[in-house]
Amino acid sequence: MEGGPSYDDLFDAHARRLQRLCRLLLSDREEAEEVVQEVFLKLHKAQDQGAAPTSWGAWLTRVAVNLCHDRRRAGWWPRWRFRTDRIEDVGLVAREPNPEEAAIGEETLRRIWTAFRRLSDRQREVFVLRHLEGWTTEEVATALGLRTGSVKSHLFRAVRELRAAAGRSFR
Amino acid sequence: MSRCLSERTLVRLIAGNGRENQRAHLAACDRCDARYRAIGRDLDRVTDVLLHTEPPRRSPSLLPRYWVPVTAAAVAGIALLVWVEITVWRAVTPAPSEEVTAFLSDISATMFSARDALAAGDDSGPGALSDGGGAGGCSSDPLGILGCESDTANEQAR
Ligand SMILES: [Zn+2]
Numbered sequence A: 001m002e003g004g005p006s007y008d009d010l011f012d013a014h015a016r017r018l019q020r021l022c023r024l025l026l027s028d029r030e031e032a033e034e035v036v037q038e039v040f041l042k043l044h045k046a047q048d049q050g051a052a053p054t055s056w057g058a059w060l061t062r063v064a065v066n067l068c069h070d071r072r073r074a075g076w077w078p079r080w081r082f083r084t085d086r087i088e089d090v091g092l093v094a095r096e097p098n099p100e101e102a103a104i105g106e107e108t109l110r111r112i113w114t115a116f117r118r119l120s121d122r123q124r125e126v127f128v129l130r131h132l133e134g135w136t137t138e139e140v141a142t143a144l145g146l147r148t149g150s151v152k153s154h155l156f157r158a159v160r161e162l163r164a165a166a167g168r169s170f171r
Numbered sequence B: 001m002s003r004c005l006s007e008r009t010l011v012r013l014i015a016g017n018g019r020e021n022q023r024a025h026l027a028a029c030d031r032c033d034a035r036y037r038a039i040g041r042d043l044d045r046v047t048d049v050l051l052h053t054e055p056p057r058r059s060p061s062l063l064p065r066y067w068v069p070v071t072a073a074a075v076a077g078i079a080l081l082v083w084v085e086i087t088v089w090r091a092v093t094p095a096p097s098e099e100v101t102a103f104l105s106d107i108s109a110t111m112f113s114a115r116d117a118l119a120a121g122d123d124s125g126p127g128a129l130s131d132g133g134g135a136g137g138c139s140s141d142p143l144g145i146l147g148c149e150s151d152t153a154n155e156q157a158r
Helices: A007-026 A029-048 A056-073 A076-083 A099-104 A107-116 A122-131 A137-144 A147-170 B005-013 B020-028 B028-053 B065-093 B097-124 B149-157
Strands: none
Touching: A007 A029, A007 A056, A029 A056, A056 A122, A056 A137, A076 B149, A099 B097, A107 A147, A107 B028, A122 A137, A122 A147, A122 B028, A137 A147, A147 B005, B005 B020, B005 B028, B065 B097
């Protein structure tokens, strides 16, 4: 690639982040790994075809989020069948919790995770892109093919639920 | 200054919604600004948890995975049958009216009285009707079904 980042550079810079992102959206480590593989397959094809987006990071994120969305819409049965008898959720980030996390307490962690999992697909996607990836509302709307008003509405519901889950324990 | 903002409005503003006058209030009111920042700190904690902690493990299913949908389908089927029985079947099958009930009890009473009468006739002697050379006739026909001609015929035959 003349002038642009190489495939390997992009993989090193984004694979781990995308893995975490997909795990948040899919709640399934193995499926997240599959999606990330698919994302980098698409990257390979896109680079072969000479694509040159303004930001490869944003491009990768957009592809990953849309693939996760497609997976979730593929039907409840295949997802459910593969998930029900598997103990999942090994750590997202393998490290010791920091003092603040330790202070939060197991019950609060559980409540936040439960609230997060109960969000709709769209609410989860919007929240992750806006608050974890730091995208603007307009960027989120473009990536997900939604109107900005719709993004704000999804975000409002997500924030309300998550804030309620987190807020109770800190008051 | 306008009234202080509700919690809902503050969340709305965080999500990028809200009206211009609400934003103006937020900029001017220390109290609302402090509440707004508190919500922001809660959300920072949420993102921190999502980014840096392990999701709680899910309990493995106690039932084999195929039994859950099968059981659910069976329960739903039974519920449907019960519903059909309660609503549809009873709707198309009229309940017996008082007239019908009275008619049925009349029939029943008549049948029982007839049976009692027959039973009384039998007491006059077994085989009274079938005994060709015996004492048949009106005495063995309490309901008058056979008539009394047989007596006359018997007389003439003698
Ligand atoms: Zn105020």
